[in-house]
Amino acid sequence: MDIKREIRIIGIDDGYFNKKIDKETIIIGVIFRGYKQIDGVLSNKIEIDGFDVNEKIIDMIKRTTHYNQLRIIMTNGVSFGGFNLIDFKYLYNNLNLPIISVVRKRPNIEKFKLAAKKIHNYQKRIDIINNYPEINFYDTMYGRLFFQYYGTDLDTAINIIKLTSKYSRIPEPVRIAHIVAMGVTRGYSRGKP
Amino acid sequence: MDIKREIRIIGIDDGYFNKKIDKETIIIGVIFRGYKQIDGVLSNKIEIDGFDVNEKIIDMIKRTTHYNQLRIIMTNGVSFGGFNLIDFKYLYNNLNLPIISVVRKRPNIEKFKLAAKKIHNYQKRIDIINNYPEINFYDTMYGRLFFQYYGTDLDTAINIIKLTSKYSRIPEPVRIAHIVAMGVTRGYSRGKP
Numbered sequence: 458m459d460i461k462r463e464i465r466i467i468g469i470d471d472g473y474f475n476k477k478i479d480k481e482t483i484i485i486g487v488i489f490r491g492y493k494q495i496d497g498v499l500s501n502k503i504e505i506d507g508f509d510v511n512e513k514i515i516d517m518i519k520r521t522t523h524y525n526q527l528r529i530i531m532t533n534g535v536s537f538g539g540f541n542l543i544d545f546k547y548l549y550n551n552l553n554l555p556i557i558s559v560v561r562k563r564p565n566i567e568k569f570k571l572a573a574k575k576i577h578n579y580q581k582r583i584d585i586i587n588n589y590p591e592i593n594f595y596d597t598m599y600g601r602l603f604f605q606y607y608g609t610d611l612d613t614a615i616n617i618i619k620l621t622s623k624y625s626r627i628p629e630p631v632r633i634a635h636i637v638a639m640g641v642t643r644g645y646s647r648g649k650p
Numbered sequence: 651m652d653i654k655r656e657i658r659i660i661g662i663d664d665g666y667f668n669k670k671i672d673k674e675t676i677i678i679g680v681i682f683r684g685y686k687q688i689d690g691v692l693s694n695k696i697e698i699d700g701f702d703v704n705e706k707i708i709d710m711i712k713r714t715t716h717y718n719q720l721r722i723i724m725t726n727g728v729s730f731g732g733f734n735l736i737d738f739k740y741l742y743n744n745l746n747l748p749i750i751s752v753v754r755k756r757p758n759i760e761k762f763k764l765a766a767k768k769i770h771n772y773q774k775r776i777d778i779i780n781n782y783p784e785i786n787f788y789d790t791m792y793g794r795l796f797f798q799y800y801g802t803d804l805d806t807a808i809n810i811i812k813l814t815s816k817y818s819r820i821p822e823p824v825r826i827a828h829i830v831a832m833g834v835t836r837g838y839s840r841g842k843p
Contacts, residue, residue, distance in 0.1 A: 483834070493686070494817055495826055497840075498833025521838050624687055633688055640691025641676070641834045645714050 460616045463490040465526045467499075468630025469514065470650060471537040472642030474505055481505060482538045484513060485638040488523050492621040492629040497523050498637060503538045506576050510541040515551045529617060530556045533631045533650045535564075535589065535605065540576045542585045545607035555608030557617060559631055561649065563603050564592055595619075599626035625649075653809045656683040658719045660692075661823025662707065663843060664730040665835030667698055674698060675731045677706060678831040681716050685814040685822040690716050691830065696731045699769050703734040708744045722810060723749045726824045726843045728757075728782065728798065733769045735778045738800035748801030750810060752824055754842065756796050757785055788812075792819040818842075 467486045474482035486499035499521055501513040518524055535543045535558050545556050566586065573582045590605045595618050602622065606614040621628035627635075627650050635650035660679045667675035679692035692714055694706040711717055728736045728751050738749050759779065766775045783798045788811050795815065799807040814821035820828075820843050828843035 485834070495829060497838065498829050499838050500834045501837060517837065522840070636688060636691050637830055637834075641678070641693045641830075644694060644710070645692050646690045647715070 460613065460620055461491075462620070464528050464617070464620070465490060465496065465523065466529050466531055466617070466621065466628075466630045467518065467523075467527055468531045468533075468628065468632070468634040469537075470533040470631060470634040470638045471503070472638040474538065474642070476505065476539065479505060481507075483638060483642060484510065484517070484537055485634050485641070486514075486517055487630055487634045487637060488521070488527070489621070489630040489633070492623045495633065497521060503541050505541070506539040507541050508578070508581070510537045511544050511547050511551075514543075514548060518552055518554075527554055529609070530554050531617075531621070531628055531631050532556065532558045533627075533635055534558055534560045540573060540582060542582060544585055544588075545590060545605070546588065549608040555606065555613075557604055557606045557609075557614050559602055559604045559618070559628060561602070561627065563594070566592075597622040597626040602626045653806065653813055654684075655813065657721050657810070657813070658683060658689065658716065659722050659724055659810070659814065659821075659823045660711065660716075660720055661724045661726075661821065661825070661827040662730075663726040663824060663827040663831045664696065665831040667731065667835070669698065669732065672698060674700075676831060676835060677703065677710070677730055678827050678834070679707075679710055680823055680827045680830060681714070681720070682814070682823040682826070685816045688826065690714060696734050698734070699732040700734045701771070701774070703730045704737050704740050704744075707736075707741060711745055711747075720747055722802070723747050724810075724814070724821055724824050725749065725751045726820075726828055727751055727753045733766060733775060735775060737778055737781075738783060738798070739781065742801040748799065748806075750797055750799045750802075750807050752795055752797045752811070752821060754793075754795070754819065756787070759785075790815040790819040795819045 472483040488497040636646040639646040665676040681690040694710040829839040832839040
């Protein structure tokens with residue numbers, strides 16, 4: 458795939474929550490042209506440790522007037538609002554958009570599965586995790602970035618990461634989604650995605 | 651004042667609210683380096699038609715680690731959450747930061763005062779409005795922008811508007827504060843600031 462400098466990308470991250478008090482948290486989608494200009498911001502609510510993140514992402518994206526211009530989804534990791542897990546195949550089939558999930562540290566799938574054991578509906582979560590695409594890495598000029606992708610090829614995924622990791626190893630759409638999500642749920646943004 | 655390309659600016663706008671239901675709405679502050687990079691997002695709640703917007707802006711800005719790097723505040727107009735009015739002098743004296751308020755259409759002060767008549771504490775609001783700095787305009791490459799400023803000089807205000815109105819006549823910090831505020835309160839951003 459030829460990556461245009463102004464390719465429309467939506468970056469997604471979740472807000473802060475307190476597991477003891479909150480039943481839900483916000484997810485934020487930031488629509489970028491390439492790595493520079495912000496075209497829009499979307500939001501929705503998801504259940505903590507629920508199973509609704511995929512439906513809520515689909516709903517949020519289908520409702521925006523930018524939907525038909527979007528070419529790719531980038532997410533901060535694969536779980537939101539605790540253990541509410543992204544289902545790559547389901548998102549792709551419903552939105553017809555490839556997904557790239559990025560993280561700063563190499564994910565430890567075994568640890569991840571052990572953590573899932575402590576949450577309700579363990580088997581359902583394990584089934585989703587077992588279907589996850591393999592973990593790749595790419596060395597940006599700011600350091601190593603780990604990623605998983607679905608609905609596109611490795612070259613395209615790397616080209617999109619290259620284009621968007623201009624100010625940090627974290628691609629701009631995901632970095633800004635993180636900053637917005639923290640800013641609106643905590644009152645200030647702090648900490649890296 | 652010499653304007654550095656990476657000057658730290660906070661752009662402020664308020665969220666959507668329904669006057670019949672809501673008692674408060676969100677204000678969003680987006681911290682920019684010049685017109686390009688976002689360094690942080692802040693938020694706070696203000697009363698609809700209240701008098702707390704100045705305290706809430708001061709509180710929000712004093713609490714961020716970016717405070718000592720900030721050089722200027724830009725706001726979308728002079729009233730937030732209905733008729734909760736910016737007090738230029740009060741903000742400047744408490745934060746030691748100049749303020750530039752920008753709007754797309756020339757403000758009509760007489761109409762504004764008539765509208766204020768319908769809200770409680772009319773005289774208090776009129777006193778604030780009567781203290782407002784004069785209205786200037788600057789023709790950006792996208793069209794005319796009206797603005798008021800306090801705590802700096804006309805040249806500096808124009809230079810900052812020039813630097814930041816790169817993608818629209820509305821300076822980037824204010825444009826993005828608007829998009830974020832709408833995105834988190836309505837679920838999607840639509841409409842121009």
